[in-house]
Amino acid sequence: xxxxxxxLSATFGxxxxxxxxxxxxxxxxxxxxxxxxxxxxxGQVSLGNSGxxxxxxxxxxxxxxxxxxxxxxxxxxxAMLCGALSGLIIALPATRLxxxxxxxxxxxxxxAVGPLALYFPSIxxxxxxxxxxxLNAPNWFLNLFSGPQALVQANAQWSxxxxxxxxxxxxxxxxxxxxxxxxxxxxxxxxxxxxxxxAGVNLQRTxxxxxxxxxxxxxxxxxxxxxxxxxxxxxxxxxxxxxxxxTLMVLGGVGxxxxxxxxxxxxxxxxxxxxxxxxxTGINPTSSLGANLKGVFFGVxxxxxxxxxxxxxxxxxxxxxxxANRLRPASMRAPTRE
Amino acid sequence: xxIVGALSLASIGTGVVxxxxxxxxxxxxxxxTARTITxxxxxxxxxxxxxxxxxxxxxxxxxxxxxxxxGINGRKIKYLxxxxxxxxAALGCALPPTLTPTLDQTRALVTQDNVFATVGxxxxxxxxxxxxxxxxxxxxxxxxxxxxxxxNQAKYPLLFGFQPSYQAESKIFxxxxxxxxxxAVIGTLGQGxxxxxxxxxxxxxxxxxxxxxxxxxxxxxxxVNPPALQAELVQRITTLKTNGATVVVLDAIPPxxxxxxxxxxSLSYTPxxxxxxxxxxxxxxxxxxxxxxxxxxxLPATNDAKNVWNKWVRKVIANDPTRTTDFPNFYSGAxxxxxxxxMLYGSxxxxxxxxxxxxxxxxxxxxxxxKAMTTVKFATPSTTPLLYSAGNHQGLQGGxxxxxxxxxxxxxxxxxxNYLNSTTYTTGxxxxxxxxxxxxxxxxxxxxxx
Numbered sequence: 134x135x136x137x138x139x140x141l142s143a144t145f146g147x148x149x150x151x152x153x154x155x156x157x158x159x160x161x162x163x164x165x166x167x168x169x170x171x172x173x174x175x176g177q178v179s180l181g182n183s184g185x186x187x188x189x190x191x192x193x194x195x196x197x198x199x200x201x202x203x204x205x206x207x208x209x210x211x212a213m214l215c216g217a218l219s220g221l222i223i224a225l226p227a228t229r230l231x232x233x234x235x236x237x238x239x240x241x242x243x244x245a246v247g248p249l250a251l252y253f254p255s256i257x258x259x260x261x262x263x264x265x266x267x268l269n270a271p272n273w274f275l276n277l278f279s280g281p282q283a284l285v286q287a288n289a290q291w292s293x294x295x296x297x298x299x300x301x302x303x304x305x306x307x308x309x310x311x312x313x314x315x316x317x318x319x320x321x322x323x324x325x326x327x328x329x330x331x332a333g334v335n336l337q338r339t340x341x342x343x344x345x346x347x348x349x350x351x352x353x354x355x356x357x358x359x360x361x362x363x364x365x366x367x368x369x370x371x372x373x374x375x376x377x378x379x380t381l382m383v384l385g386g387v388g389x390x391x392x393x394x395x396x397x398x399x400x401x402x403x404x405x406x407x408x409x410x411x412x413x414t415g416i417n418p419t420s421s422l423g424a425n426l427k428g429v430f431f432g433v434x435x436x437x438x439x440x441x442x443x444x445x446x447x448x449x450x451x452x453x454x455x456x457a458n459r460l461r462p463a464s465m466r467a468p469t470r471e
Numbered sequence: 472x473x474i475v476g477a478l479s480l481a482s483i484g485t486g487v488v489x490x491x492x493x494x495x496x497x498x499x500x501x502x503x504t505a506r507t508i509t510x511x512x513x514x515x516x517x518x519x520x521x522x523x524x525x526x527x528x529x530x531x532x533x534x535x536x537x538x539x540x541x542g543i544n545g546r547k548i549k550y551l552x553x554x555x556x557x558x559x560a561a562l563g564c565a566l567p568p569t570l571t572p573t574l575d576q577t578r579a580l581v582t583q584d585n586v587f588a589t590v591g592x593x594x595x596x597x598x599x600x601x602x603x604x605x606x607x608x609x610x611x612x613x614x615x616x617x618x619x620x621x622x623n624q625a626k627y628p629l630l631f632g633f634q635p636s637y638q639a640e641s642k643i644f645x646x647x648x649x650x651x652x653x654x655a656v657i658g659t660l661g662q663g664x665x666x667x668x669x670x671x672x673x674x675x676x677x678x679x680x681x682x683x684x685x686x687x688x689x690x691x692x693x694x695v696n697p698p699a700l701q702a703e704l705v706q707r708i709t710t711l712k713t714n715g716a717t718v719v720v721l722d723a724i725p726p727x728x729x730x731x732x733x734x735x736x737s738l739s740y741t742p743x744x745x746x747x748x749x750x751x752x753x754x755x756x757x758x759x760x761x762x763x764x765x766x767x768x769x770l771p772a773t774n775d776a777k778n779v780w781n782k783w784v785r786k787v788i789a790n791d792p793t794r795t796t797d798f799p800n801f802y803s804g805a806x807x808x809x810x811x812x813x814m815l816y817g818s819x820x821x822x823x824x825x826x827x828x829x830x831x832x833x834x835x836x837x838x839x840x841x842k843a844m845t846t847v848k849f850a851t852p853s854t855t856p857l858l859y860s861a862g863n864h865q866g867l868q869g870g871x872x873x874x875x876x877x878x879x880x881x882x883x884x885x886x887x888x889n890y891l892n893s894t895t896y897t898t899g900x901x902x903x904x905x906x907x908x909x910x911x912x913x914x915x916x917x918x919x920x921x
Contacts, residue, residue, distance in 0.1 A: 149582035153575075247692070260664050260691055261596060267607045281501050285582055285608045362571045363603045366596075368559065368692070369570040377568050403567040404575075431568070 140297045149282070149289035153361075154401040156289075159296035160357040162397025163303045165382045166390065167350025170307060172379075173388020174316060175343035176323030178232070180375045181223065181239030184246040185348040186355030187370035188212075188219045193356040194263035194365045195256065205268070209299065209356050216352015217345045224344035228337055243372045250367035262366025265359070268292050292361055299357055300397075303350060304390055310346070311390075319343055380435050386445025395446050406430070500836050501610075502587030508543075508828070508835060511551040511580035512592045513573050513601070514616075518556030518564035519695060522725075522755065522813075523593055525798060526616060527552045529784070529817030530591050532791035533825070537920070539790070543828045544835075551584055558597035562695055573597040574604060581610055588613055588840060591633075591820050595619040595665060602627055611837050613827075613844065614820035614866070618749060619665055620900055623865040629837070631844050631859060633820050633866040637666060637722065637747065638673035638900035640767045640870070644745050645677025646896065646906045647765065647872050648718055652743065657681045658716030660707055660731065662723055663688035670722035670747060676902040685714055694727065704734050712740040720745045725755030732760035752812045753875050753885040754800070762877045762885050769853050769870030769895075770815040771913075774887040780852035781810060783916055784818045809886055819851045822920065826850065829919070850914035855895045869897035871911060 168182050189212035196208060227238050250257040270291035278287045310316050321329040322339045330336055359365045381399055386392025410430055442449040502509040514527040534548040553576040556564035560572050569575050580586045588611035592598050595617040605612045606627050614633040615622045622632030657679055661667025667688050687707045693700035711719055719742045721728055728750040744764035751766035771778040788794055795802045827843040828835060849857040855869050873888040898906040
């Protein structure tokens with residue numbers, strides 16, 4: 134709650150460009166959180182979450198183009214529901230698979246989304262995709278701004294604040310899920326499915342639930358991104374995005390709320406990071422080396438993280454906090470967390 | 472619950488217009504200071520369409536030239552060209568991973584650089600993705616570089632195109648085909664998106680009879696997958712050959728046109744090629760197989776050394792401080808010294824913008840520039856008049872027919888396309904407007920530009 138209030142008040146001070154970046158980052162953080170839940174807590178790999186994002190995105194756009202005014206909360210819930218449904222459909226075969234076979238199946242789903250969208254152009258707008266109106270800041274919010282760029286600033290900040298609130302709600306539910314019976318059952322299934330079964334946990338149902346929740350979160354993130362960018366097309370939600378989500382999740386730290394937030398922030402500020410690397414190395418960004426640098430950069434970052442900080446940057450933060458804790462006299466130490 | 476309440480209040484959907492009155496509408500104009508006016512464009516500088524970077528680089532050269540001669544009404548023009556990779560963040564794109572490159576860069580122009588207007592942004596799909604955003608934020612979007620009719624929409628009053636629409640071009644092709652090859656069997660091979668669809672619609676609106684089995688497309692996504700594209704094109708061209716098409720109209724981009732010509736040659740298939748201006752620049756297509764193809768042009772022929780605008784553009788390019796990096800092929804290589812269509816295109820819209828801006832006098836405003844677009848009598852290199860009206864924001868309404876001519880050394884690929892005659896044609900998008908013939912115009916260069 135405190136973090137959300139802090140983030141919201143921060144948006145008042147930030148420039149419009151930062152507001153837009155944070156908005157996108159919040160949406161991606163939601164998707165990463167869902168993926169993190171699936172991979173970190175239930176031990177199932179998915180390379181197909183961009184596909185569930187596409188479902189959420191298309192549903193939002195199609196609905197918006199057929200109805201004049203829809204409360205945002207309805208659009209987001211609809212997208213989550215459709216994401217969950219598509220997750221269920223994929224989960225039915227997927228949860229019977231393990232390891233590389235599961236990954237392959239979700240990969241296939243990721244590949245299928247693009248051509249499927251092109252196959253039904255009257256619904257999906259074909260390769261051009263669909264467009265919808267942007268989120269307009271309401272008058273009462275607009276009146277908080279003044280100056281020649283008031284409209285621009287208001288619209289940007291409205292998007293950012295809305296995204297942060299949605300992300301906060303999504304994170305709140307996930308935090309509860311982590312510490313619930315369902316969460317514990319997930320981890321048991323992940324670590325030792327035989328023991329889980331003996332303890333009376335329904336393996337199939339638990340794994341399916343993990344998939345469905347992960348897909349629902351991806352649908353929510355996709356829907357939010359579509360509202361923020363005013364468009365959806367199949368090129369946006371490709372295999373490359375699925376891989377990027379995995380990368381950001383690992384960089385931030387699997388299975389943690391903080392990790393998903395860090396992943397989202399890295400996404401928001403990736404162009405600043407890449408510019409920094411260009412500046413430090415003196416490489417011309419439009420040369421062929423420069424143009425491919427960003428791929429190299431993320432790849433190297435991923436490898437370094439897995440070698441030096443397997444729990445991601447979030448885990449690194451926690452480790453530093455633990456080390457600092459141990460340096461204190463015993464009476465002043467905070468209780469260590471897992 | 473408060474959160475739910477707030478979310479419920481916010482609505483989305485088509486047709487919802489939030490009335491903006493008062494707050495923020497008054498005050499100084501974004502992008503305008505006492506000495507400068509800042510405009511921007513999102514253009515492909517890296518990535519698969521980086522060949523088009525030259526277009527906006529030419530515009531930048533014009534603005535630079537104008538600035539050196541005192542600017543417009545005492546203000547220098549600051550032109551920010553941001554790379555959007557044609558909205559496809561792959562294939563050598565220099566941008567970090569993002570789902571919406573064009574929107575991100577447009578946001579940067581609007582929120583960070585506070586541009587007065589966007590001028591000369593390029594690409595149909597790329598620009599479609601930012602129309603609503605620019606409109607929402609009241610930013611004029613001028614001279615969009617694309618032949619789509621999407622820039623001519625009543626719901627976007629601040630939006631203007633530049634080049635003639637694909638439909639208009641195709642209706643003019645249809646007129647040529649009907650008069651020169653009345654008994655031809657016509658085939659079409661177009662890009663499987665609006666470009667190809669609009670081109671085909673124009674041919675049909677122009678009265679051509681094309682069998683559905685001869686109306687073919689290639690998947691635009693395959694442009695980034697050469698083996699898949701090759702396989703697809705072979706299949707399409709074989710179909711056209713089998714069906715006996717004697718005229719084939721191509722709505723494709725230069726590298727694909729090259730592929731099509733090569734494949735047809737390997738199949739010993741030699742129809743009369745009719746190629747959209749988008750994909751016919753001989754310097755881009757780069758094969759002798761293009762000689763004899765019919766194409767369309769609305770700017771001076773690049774080999775017309777007497778044309779006043781060609782001479783002027785040469786002068787402007789030669790004075791551009793970054794000319795050797797912006798126009799590498801002009802300064803070295805087999806085609807050194809040869810103007811290309813991209814240079815004329817970019818120079819044309821830049822000249823038009825300067826003329827519109829000049830008409831506003833000392834205090835340019837966004838409302839002012841939008842009005843000027845429909846009232847100023849433009850004098851640009853184009854061979855038909857550049858005309859906007861309240862009901863038509865497309866821009867050029869037509870052009871003339873040209874043919875690709877052989878290089879003086881037949882061993883080398885062609886470099887030029889000559890106009891067939893001094894007739895140009897104008898028309899609307901649909902069958903309800905006739906194709907009207909005119910004499911080619913050469914607008915005099917305004918004295919303040921020389």
